[in-house]
Amino acid sequence: MKTILVTGFEPFGGSAVNPSQxxxxxxxxxxxSECRVVxxxxxxxxxxxxxxxxxxxxxxxxxxxxxxxxxxxxTSISIERIAINLMDYxxxxxxxxxxxxxxxxxxxxxxxxxxxPVREIYAAILAAGIPAELSLSAGAxxxxxxxxxxxxxxxxxxxxxxxxxxxxxxxxxxxxxxxxPFASMSYETSLRAIRLALExxxxxx
Amino acid sequence: MKTILVTGFEPFGGSAVNPSQxxxxxxxxxxxSECRVVxxxxxxxxxxxxxxxxxxxxxxxxxxxxxxxxxxxxTSISIERIAINLMDYxxxxxxxxxxxxxxxxxxxxxxxxxxxPVREIYAAILAAGIPAELSLSAGAxxxxxxxxxxxxxxxxxxxxxxxxxxxxxxxxxxxxxxxxPFASMSYETSLRAIRLALExxxxxx
Amino acid sequence: MKTILVTGFEPFGGSAVNPSQxxxxxxxxxxxSECRVVxxxxxxxxxxxxxxxxxxxxxxxxxxxxxxxxxxxxTSISIERIAINLMDYxxxxxxxxxxxxxxxxxxxxxxxxxxxPVREIYAAILAAGIPAELSLSAGAxxxxxxxxxxxxxxxxxxxxxxxxxxxxxxxxxxxxxxxxPFASMSYETSLRAIRLALExxxxxx
Amino acid sequence: MKTILVTGFEPFGGSAVNPSQxxxxxxxxxxxSECRVVxxxxxxxxxxxxxxxxxxxxxxxxxxxxxxxxxxxxTSISIERIAINLMDYxxxxxxxxxxxxxxxxxxxxxxxxxxxPVREIYAAILAAGIPAELSLSAGAxxxxxxxxxxxxxxxxxxxxxxxxxxxxxxxxxxxxxxxxPFASMSYETSLRAIRLALExxxxxx
Numbered sequence: 172m173k174t175i176l177v178t179g180f181e182p183f184g185g186s187a188v189n190p191s192q193x194x195x196x197x198x199x200x201x202x203x204s205e206c207r208v209v210x211x212x213x214x215x216x217x218x219x220x221x222x223x224x225x226x227x228x229x230x231x232x233x234x235x236x237x238x239x240x241x242x243x244x245x246t247s248i249s250i251e252r253i254a255i256n257l258m259d260y261x262x263x264x265x266x267x268x269x270x271x272x273x274x275x276x277x278x279x280x281x282x283x284x285x286x287x288p289v290r291e292i293y294a295a296i297l298a299a300g301i302p303a304e305l306s307l308s309a310g311a312x313x314x315x316x317x318x319x320x321x322x323x324x325x326x327x328x329x330x331x332x333x334x335x336x337x338x339x340x341x342x343x344x345x346x347x348x349x350x351x352p353f354a355s356m357s358y359e360t361s362l363r364a365i366r367l368a369l370e371x372x373x374x375x376x
Numbered sequence: 377m378k379t380i381l382v383t384g385f386e387p388f389g390g391s392a393v394n395p396s397q398x399x400x401x402x403x404x405x406x407x408x409s410e411c412r413v414v415x416x417x418x419x420x421x422x423x424x425x426x427x428x429x430x431x432x433x434x435x436x437x438x439x440x441x442x443x444x445x446x447x448x449x450x451t452s453i454s455i456e457r458i459a460i461n462l463m464d465y466x467x468x469x470x471x472x473x474x475x476x477x478x479x480x481x482x483x484x485x486x487x488x489x490x491x492x493p494v495r496e497i498y499a500a501i502l503a504a505g506i507p508a509e510l511s512l513s514a515g516a517x518x519x520x521x522x523x524x525x526x527x528x529x530x531x532x533x534x535x536x537x538x539x540x541x542x543x544x545x546x547x548x549x550x551x552x553x554x555x556x557p558f559a560s561m562s563y564e565t566s567l568r569a570i571r572l573a574l575e576x577x578x579x580x581x
Numbered sequence: 582m583k584t585i586l587v588t589g590f591e592p593f594g595g596s597a598v599n600p601s602q603x604x605x606x607x608x609x610x611x612x613x614s615e616c617r618v619v620x621x622x623x624x625x626x627x628x629x630x631x632x633x634x635x636x637x638x639x640x641x642x643x644x645x646x647x648x649x650x651x652x653x654x655x656t657s658i659s660i661e662r663i664a665i666n667l668m669d670y671x672x673x674x675x676x677x678x679x680x681x682x683x684x685x686x687x688x689x690x691x692x693x694x695x696x697x698p699v700r701e702i703y704a705a706i707l708a709a710g711i712p713a714e715l716s717l718s719a720g721a722x723x724x725x726x727x728x729x730x731x732x733x734x735x736x737x738x739x740x741x742x743x744x745x746x747x748x749x750x751x752x753x754x755x756x757x758x759x760x761x762p763f764a765s766m767s768y769e770t771s772l773r774a775i776r777l778a779l780e781x782x783x784x785x786x
Numbered sequence: 787m788k789t790i791l792v793t794g795f796e797p798f799g800g801s802a803v804n805p806s807q808x809x810x811x812x813x814x815x816x817x818x819s820e821c822r823v824v825x826x827x828x829x830x831x832x833x834x835x836x837x838x839x840x841x842x843x844x845x846x847x848x849x850x851x852x853x854x855x856x857x858x859x860x861t862s863i864s865i866e867r868i869a870i871n872l873m874d875y876x877x878x879x880x881x882x883x884x885x886x887x888x889x890x891x892x893x894x895x896x897x898x899x900x901x902x903p904v905r906e907i908y909a910a911i912l913a914a915g916i917p918a919e920l921s922l923s924a925g926a927x928x929x930x931x932x933x934x935x936x937x938x939x940x941x942x943x944x945x946x947x948x949x950x951x952x953x954x955x956x957x958x959x960x961x962x963x964x965x966x967p968f969a970s971m972s973y974e975t976s977l978r979a980i981r982l983a984l985e986x987x988x989x990x991x
């Protein structure tokens with residue numbers, strides 16, 4: 172049986188929850204086509220976030236990896252196309268560090284494209300009536316960094332496995348605390364979207 | 377037993393669904409505290425929309441009225457504070473008419489404030505972790521018109537009953553068809569918010 | 582010779598400038614058709630803001646009044662249609678008071694429509710290639726309050742004079758200091774728009 | 787004397803004007819510190835856009851290149867950090883072609899970072915009170931494509947010259963024609979920002 176590794180992040184930036192943590196935890200142990208899903212929650216800091224992803228890849232030997240993260244202010248499921256070799260944190264990470272204008276890897280390539288079938292995932296989510304977009308930027312914080320390090324790591328393997336990233340909008344309960352209202356998506360809708368993405372990925376394995 | 381009348385609207389503007397129709401239909405027959413809820417779906421046209429509301433008020437003799445409508449592009453449950461004496465349609469109504477710069481009632485007052493406990497409704501929805509806002513404009517289309525005509529009608533009764541309006545964001549499936557993504561709210565979240573609003577209203581009766 | 586009174590506001594909310602002050606000051610003494618323009622800058626507080634407007638009307642005996650204010654986050658010249666009888670300040674005024682849910686006038690009408698030719702002003706500004714919109718809400722802070730009190734005052738005169746309100750976007754230099762970028766309009770563009778509005782008003786006198 | 791090549795684009799997408807064309811034309815022949823500026827306007831099509839840039843670099847032997855483009859809906863001067871190896875046009879180019887999901891160069895690297903001093907340019911524009919942002923995506927249309935091909939070309943030179951891209955918001959007259967208002971920036975403000983960027987670039991040469 173094939174394995175898909177799904178990762179989410181711990182809460183950060185003062186929030187007590189993170190939709191990517193909730194969705195990743197919910198799909199842990201589920202079956203999609205002939206695949207089983209295993210999940211791992213990553214810390215939101217420069218050192219341990221990428222480390223935990225690479226350790227999970229080493230532990231589970233997955234056949235594909237889908238990383239999830241939270242993107243405040245986005246209105247739709249954002250299927251990321253590309254990870255870039257840049258750290259430029261708009262807020263401090265959970266270790267309190269706020270890095271500006273540094274490469275993730277001193278001699279790494281400028282970017283890696285997602286190796287998941289992003290167009291098919293996008294079409295499947297939209298077809299289910301869930302707002303989605305193909306996104307050209309995963310930011311320059313931990314989400315991008317984990318995505319970049321994951322892609323860098325699997326690109327060097329003998330048989331590289333597909334790996335990519337999807338951003339989820341904030342949860343309604345996170346937005347309800349904001350001084351001015353912005354967009355949110357319910358946990359149930361995000362979970363439904365990610366199950367559809369996993370079905371698409373499972374079928375390609 | 378007291379009665380709360382809840383209204384929603386038919387789909388319009390090319391959409392096949394309307395969250396206000398779905399939510400109003402869902403609460404039909406429910407009990408809140410010592411109140412029962414009755415629902416009525418209104419046509420989206422200048423003539424029959426307000427008529428249907430006034431007929432429902434005459435039929436059901438409700439003790440309070442909560443009108444619901446759909447507000448594309450809004451991110452939050454919008455508790456409307458005020459209805460204004462203006463028709464300035466940004467799109468044609470379902471009869472194909474697009475009115476510009478006309479009063480709803482030639483000699484009516486410029487505006488009516490909501491007579492629902494808007495601040496308490498707002499607090500109850502936010503406290504449940506659902507994004508909400510107190511809104512200063514219900515637009516100048518059918519939503520505002522029905523709100524205005526309802527308030528005008530009850531203001532002239534001997535014992536005026538509380539009446540107000542809440543706008544719901546578009547449903548995810550409506551946004552998924554849009555050329556560019558904008559905010560949505562799931563049916564379940566909107567329904568939960570309206571049940572909370574009805575609880576607040578029921579307690580004041 | 583006829584007189585048009587133009588008012589702007591002092592800076593508020595921590596800003597050192599206010600586009601409405603700059604534009605109102607710039608048109609002071611100008612001639613439009615057969616009219617002269619006189620300007621008055623109003624304090625941003627609950628007591629002295631409306632007082633200063635009413636005093637200027639008493640002093641100058643204007644034939645029309647155009648009040649200007651600043652509306653952060655708006656992208657366009659916003660020609661306001663209506664002033665409402667509500668104070669619900671989102672920030673403290675310059676006296677440090679932040680009022681919630683109070684009427685401006687205990688027994689005043691719910692609202693007053695602008696008595697300026699708003700549709701013609703809108704068309705003239707758009708025709709000059711300047712982004713504009715007819716707005717349904719002037720907020721519930723000082724701008725709305727001054728607009729409401731001005732309309733209330735002239736409505737009671739024997740020969741009521743036209744009075745209305747236009748909101749200007751923030752200036753670029755105000756936005757440049759914001760943590761996240763939002764829309765602005767240059768002083769020159771806003772000034773050009775207000776001169777066009779004054780030409781339209783002058784022609785109706 | 788050193789030379790800075792500035793490029794702009796022809797109008798596209800149904801518009802009759804393009805702020806990047808106007809600003810690039812305005813700075814043609816100007817002197818910044820010890821540098822002269824030469825300008826070139828590029829066609830908005832897949833074939834001739836990149837060709838015209840590479841031809842101008844071959845003709846003028848510039849010491850630095852600043853490409854400009856128009857980004858509708860942005861509120862600020864957007865200093866682009868990175869060009870990616872992807873064509874995914876949201877509208878047809880001026881030859882009527884709308885490419886989806888193709889690399890610009892079959893075997894090119896995934897991305898190139900700007901080699902202009904982006905942080906210094908950003909600081910200089912902000913310090914002058916002009917809204918600016920460091921942007922992580924130049925899109926996947928002609929702007930990104932020209933930026934990518936320019937960077938690819940100079941990266942292969944023996945002495946690579948700095949090359950980068952800045953997006954300008956739409957002009958007010960473009961926005962005034964839009965069905966719903968969105969942000970714009972005046973020609974004068976954009977021009978002032980680009981002159982500041984050129985001063986920063988000139989000082990590094």
